[in-house]
Amino acid sequence: MARVTTSPTFKRLPRAVREQQMLDAAVRVFSRRGFHAASMDEIAEDAGISKPMVYAYLGTKEELFIACLHREGTRLMEAIVAGVGTDLPPDEQLWRGLRAFFGFVGAHRDGWAVLYRQARAQQPFAGALATMRERMVEVIGTMLAQALAAEGREIRDMDLEVMAYALVGASESLADWLADRPDADPDKTATRMMNFAWVGAGQLLHGETWPPAPLSP
Template sequence: MQPDQPVRTGRAKRLPRAVRERQIMDAAVDVFSRLGFHAASMDEISEVAGISKPMLYAYLGSKEELFATCIRREATVMMEAIANGIEPDQPPDVQLWSGLRAFFGFVGENRASWQVLHRQASSQGGPFAAELAEMRGRAVNLVAALLVHATKTQDVPSASEQEAESLAAALVGAGESLADWWLDHPDEPAGVVASRLMNLVWMGFGDLVQGNIWHPPSKRP
């Protein structure tokens, strides 16, 4: 959350283009996340960014281009955060756990990013949703691969690609919407939310109601 720039009067200090572009993007993510695409005005974005509207257009083009650019940037940053968080060469449950922790960690520290990325992008139709769908696709592939790998280490008929992918989609969806839910209940720490989802999707209610809990490896005997 960017602190509101003090009300600017007169000319802004000269800055190199790259720096201004970053400032503008930050402001745009902030405003889009608070107001949504349509209700956000280019006037407000330029004001928050501390510059005038023509700068906005000169640097980042139309409102739609700006929004798409925001989505791409935030999506890339997030996917990198998750990819860096996963520990390969670990058993599937641990990989899933580290991925979930990285995901909720990112969302917790970049609420505006998540808001613009998920809620806004998916509720505007068209090219924006497509942008988002592509990123979700990458996430689903990640999880699906993990699942297939998990079944391969067992001596059961490995799940079909189709089956794995749809389960992965369900899990990714659960993560997305739990993150949305979390936005409205911000008091819980990230680790707790991540651990709840981990237990839900790895153990299932069937186990949980019998008191069987999943623990991270450090707590295993």
């Protein structure tokens, strides 16, 4: 069938490059439309390529979404573990983790939207996301457990897990807050989160803050 095909003859690129472009486009489109409302046509167009290429390289819509999820998730994890030094006091570790986390979200708002806002809701992906969250909860849990061990104290495992969940949840919520406010500063957000998580609302209301800065630096 195909007609003369050629308009101004676009550049041909190696597969690896195109794949990244497609993933970039997919993340953008999924992020602003949602999984279902996003059409493969729009993703292809946004990537400057035609639809069958997307199918040829990344497979079906679901597989494409999984690929996005995987890439963004890996990036986030890497950013965090790179930020958290080892062998530091627990509050310092937490602080660095939060800084890295909010830094990432501030710099990759689309990725964040795909990763959490979308994946959490859509049935087939909730599992994959849950796995990622487990890992984060585990990381935080381990950190807290070490802090406890250093003090020679003990808390039930479930309490630790719940605490880690609360921490992760609060962070996710503030990440949403941050993602919706382009002018907000990731570092300030991290500071506020740290104050809330470490010092607690009760002490915070009494004027206590996490060392050394006052509540609003």
